[in-house]
Amino acid sequence: MKLFVRLIFVGLGAAIFGSSFLTHSIAQRTAKTFSHTTKSHQYADCKVCHTLPSRNWMSPRADKADTFPDVTDYPFNVPDTQGAAKHTACFGCHTKDIYVNGGVFCAGCHIAAGPKARPGNGLRPFPNKAHGTQFTTIFPHDAHQDIIASNDRRSDIALGHFVLASFTEAPDGKKTEFYNCSVCHQSAKILPKFAARKPLTDQKPTAAAPDGFKPTANYFKDAPINHASCFNCHYQRIQPVSTNCSGCHKLVDKPYFPSTVVERSSLKFSHEQLGKKSQAGERVHAKDCMTCHLRTAGSSDLQAYKNKSEPEVPFSTCISCHGDDIKDQLEKREKDKKFQCNYCHTSAIGRFDKPENHHE
C-alpha cells in the first residue's frame, strides 16, 4: 500500500516537472474570441466576410423563429469565391495560423474540424452568446413613427393607428390591419425576468415592506429578438438594407451581455389592465402607445434612453387618468414618511422619497 502511495506521488511529481517544459499553457491553447474591434477586422463593408443569406438559412433557427434569409453562420467563403477557395474569409490573412499552436486558431469557430461542420454539429453555436455581443443596436423610433403615420383616419375604418390591435371593421365587413407599435411589440406570452428599476439617488430609505405583488406575463410587452421584423422592410433597397450592418449596429469598446431583466419603475402597471367601476371589463390601458411612451416616440436612438435617470414614461401621463389616486398616495407619504407608495410601485420603489419629476 505504501509503495502504491509513493508511486502516485512520484508520478505526480514527474507530471508537474514534465509540464514545466511545455511551451504553451492551457490558457494559451484556448482560442481567442474573434473581435470586430481589431483594426484589421474592420472593413468598410461587412460582406467582405459575411454572406447574406448564409448557406444554411433554411435550416431550423436557434431562436426557433420561422426561417428567413439572414446571417446564420460564421463567415466562410468571401462572396462570389467558387470551388476550391474555401474559408477565404479567414485564410486570406490567417492561413499560417492554422498550423501554429496545434491549430488552436480554428477553435474560434470549430469544435471539431471537418467539411460537414455546421452550427451545433462540429461548429460553435452562431451567434455565440457565451462571448457576449460586440454591437449595440440603434433604432430610431421617431422615424418609424413618422413613416407609418397617416392622415386622420376615418372612424368607420379603424379606431386608431397605434391602438393595440383593436380595430373596428370596415364597412365591407373586412378587418383593416394598420401598422402600429404592435408590429414589433406584442403583449408578452411568457413572464419575463423582471425587477424594480431603482432610482439613481443617494437616499437610504427604510427597508421595503413585504410586498406579495406578482405581475403576470401580459403586464409586459415583448420586443423583436432577431432581424425578421426589420427585414420586412429593410431586406433590400430601403436603407439601411440587410447588408448595411452599420446602419443599425454600432461597435462597442468591450463585448457585453445584454440584460434579459425587464426593469420597471411602476411594476404595477399592466398593459392589459381591465377597468373596474365605470369602465368595467374594458382594456383601459389599450390607448395609443404614444399617449404615454412620449420619449420613445421622439427618440432617434433607443440606447440613449436606457440609462437616463428620468423614466421613459413621464409622470404627467399617469396623472392624466390616475390623478386622484396618486394625489392620495403622495399626501399619505407627505404626512407619514414611513408610508410606502404602492398604487403604481412595489415597495422596492415606493419607499424612496418623492422624486423631482413627481412635481410636474
Place this chain on the structure above:
Amino acid sequence: MRSLCWCLLIGLVLLSGCQAVFAQAIPATAGALIVNGRAKMASKTVILKKKRFYLFRGDREANKTLIEKLKAANVASRNCFYYQLKASAEFMDWLKTGDCESVHCREITQEDITKVPEFRDAKKKGLEGPRNFNKKPELATKWLVTNLEPGFRSGFYDARKAMIEGLLKDMSEDRLPVQSAMTDNGSSALANFSNIVLKTTVEKFIFANLVPIELGERSYVWVCEVDVGKDKKTPILDMPESSKVVKKCEIIVRDLPVCKAGMCEQK
C-alpha cells in the same frame, strides 16, 4: 488591514463620484407643454391625430428665419407626389383607404396584390429578381415593399424629411428644435412635451408642425408662441384656423395643388 481600508476608501470615493454624475441628469428647472391638436375649421373641429410638432426655444421674433423659410417652402401634397410617380388609380385607392401616406401604413394583403399593379409587379420581382425569395415564396408577399419601385417605397417620407432638413439647414445650434412630439390618437390628440430644460423660471418657446398638415383642399402650418414655466399650469392650446395671427399663433395656409393622374399643377 490597512490595504482593506484603502480599498474601501477608494470604493467610497468612486461611488460618490458616480452618484454625482448621475444626479446631474434631472435639470434644475424643467417645464412641460401639452399641445392640444384641435383645429377649429369654420363650424367644425378637426382633430389632428398623429401629427408631429417641434419645439423651438425663443419667441416668434427670435425664430423669424425659420418662419420665413416655412412661408417660402414648396411642399408637394400626398396625392401630387404619387401622381407624379404615375401611380395607378388602384394604388391611390389603396392609399386613400385609411388615409395612408405610405405603403408602410398597413398590411398589404393577397387581395391587394391582385388588385394593385404596383404590388403585383413587386411580388413578381420578388420571385424573379437576383435576390429573390424563390426558396420561400411567402416572403415575396410579406417583404413585398422591399421590391417596390423607389418612390413608392419611402419616397414621400424621404421628401418630407428632406424638406425638414432643408428648413433646419444652416440654423445655429440654439435655433434647432429642442424636442419633438407627435399628437396621439386619443379623442383630443395631445402632443406632450415634457422635461423641457428652462434657462429662466418662465421662458418663451414656439412650437410648429414643420410639415404642412393637409386638411381638405388646403395645407396648414401652425407656428405658435407659448410661455413655458416650472410653476405655470401646463397650457392646453386650441389651434385657430381663420386668421394669420390669432392668440400668438401664426398660420401658414396654402391651397393644395390640383392633381390628377399624370399631371400636377398649382391651383
